Amino acid sequence: MYSVNYHRAASVADAAKLVKNGDAKLLSGGMTLIPAMKTRLAAPSDLVDLSRIKEMQGIKVSGKTVTIGAATTHFDVSNDEKLKKTCPALAHLASLIGDPAVRYKGTIGGSIANNDPAADYPAALLALGATIVTNKREISADKFFKGLFETALKDGEIITAVSFTAPAKAAYEKFRNPASRYAIVGVFVAKGKDGVSVAVTGAGDDGVFRSKEIEAALAKNFDAASLAGVKVPAKNLMSDIHASADYRANLIAVMAKRAVTAANA
Amino acid sequence: MSDVSLMVNGKRVSGAAEDRTLLVHFLRENLGLTGTHVGCDTSQCGACVVHVDGKAVKSCTMLAVQASGSSVVTIEGLANGADLHPVQAAFKEHHGLQCGFCTPGMIMAATDMINRHPEGLDEATVRAELEGNICRCTGYHNIVKAILAASKTMAKGAKGKAKQAA
Known part of the structure; x- marks a missing residue:
């Protein structure tokens, strides 16, 4: 790791000032950034640690409205009793990220700011129609995720929370790479008052996306049987040593079926 | 600095x-x-x-x-002087290590796992939650046995303490 200057932010306002230092990066759980710095893939001059900012932590549930502070860890999301009642699919998704030690440190804000094409949270937030709240503005999830490791965030902009309305039914299913345990395909389905939305992670050439084919089939009848014979096009899907685009296209339909079954259970 | x-x-x-x-x-x-x-x-x-x-x-x-x-x-x-922590004792008793390189991390992860599951553990949970700890010698069987045994010992210890307090 190259030399770096560490700053611990006491508040969001404090972090916004500190992040103007040199080529600073925001540090949350550090589960991606620290390994990237160790391999010198990232070499920020300064780190601004957000993990001790109280106002960025915790989960609020009011009726069907859920707000999760950006510095809330995967462990806390997966164990929150109110969230488990209101949107169990998201708590379950958090319990599938990394391993227990990673879940204690990694945060929802860090995960979506990084927007790894195989990360789990982007699929959930896109399917839930979530709002990403920053220290400057609110961004809808469909405008936030811009491609591989790309988001709508401007330099120095800090995600403070995400919020969404819990859908009537939702579930997440992922097919993991047996070695890395990252999603080769992950599918989040949600059936809310605005209809059905289905978001796919791990597969898109351009990161997380919504599957129109699966949404159209499920809009008629929210049942796994509706997906019999539905073909997901392999165009714009990733092909790599782990899986071909055709294999991923098939997996999307399979994971979607499992997710719908789980959502209806 | x-x-x-x-x-x-x-x-x-x-x-x-x-x-x-x-x-x-x-x-x-x-x-x-x-x-x-x-x-x-x-x-x-x-x-x-x-x-x-x-x-x-x-x-x-x-x-x-x-x-x-x-x-x-x-x-x-973890140990209390010469007295091994229950998880350390269980790894020794159940031969939960061979070369020993992964053992410190295994024991720290296992202790945390047992603390998180005061209701007790089953084999499937132990195996799933050991996802972030790799052992290249044991094949995990004896590590899982040791953690299950330590979980039982620690639950008894907690009950004993609760009785003493009552």
Whole structure:
């Protein structure tokens, strides 16, 4: 790791000032950034640690409205009793990220700011129609995720929370790479008052996306049987040593079926 | 450089460290606590697991300065003098180690797992939650046996204490 200057932010306002230092990066759980710095893939001059900012932590549930502070860890999301009642699919998704030690440190804000094409949270937030709240503005999830490791965030902009309305039914299913345990395909389905939305992670050439084919089939009848014979096009899907685009296209339909079954259970 | 100030195994320690110093290196090189191992150095193997503020974390993926102000427990801090911690005793009893390189991290992760599941553990849960700890010798069977046994011992201990308190 190259030399770096560490700053611990006491508040969001404090972090916004500190992040103007040199080529600073925001540090949350550090589960991606620290390994990237160790391999010198990232070499920020300064780190601004957000993990001790109280106002960025915790989960609020009011009726069907859920707000999760950006510095809330995967462990806390997966164990929150109110969230488990209101949107169990998201708590379950958090319990599938990394391993227990990673879940204690990694945060929802860090995960979506990084927007790894195989990360789990982007699929959930896109399917839930979530709002990403920053220290400057609110961004809808469909405008936030811009491609591989790309988001709508401007330099120095800090995600403070995400919020969404819990859908009537939702579930997440992922097919993991047996070695890395990252999603080769992950599918989040949600059936809310605005209809059905289905978001796919791990597969898109351009990161997380919504599957129109699966949404159209499920809009008629929210049942796994509706997906019999539905073909997901392999165009714009990733092909790599782990899986071909055709294999991923098939997996999307399979994971979607499992997710719908789980959502209806 | 920053001043890193920690409680390590119940003792207050402080020292200057470069901001890029990883917690595992601070523990091993500045404090001489070499029980915590560096295995893969890529957050996968779990040989470096320690407890920070009561939570099992990978100390190769955390800066020492990030932990400043926190309370850290390493493998050296588990035993009570000559009395092994129940998880250490169970690893010994059930032969949960061969070369021993992964063992400090296994024991710290197992202790955290048992603490998180006061209701008790089953084999499937233990195997799933050992996802972040890799052992290349044992094939895991005896590690799983040891953790299940320690979980039972610790539950009995907790009940014993509750009885004493009542």
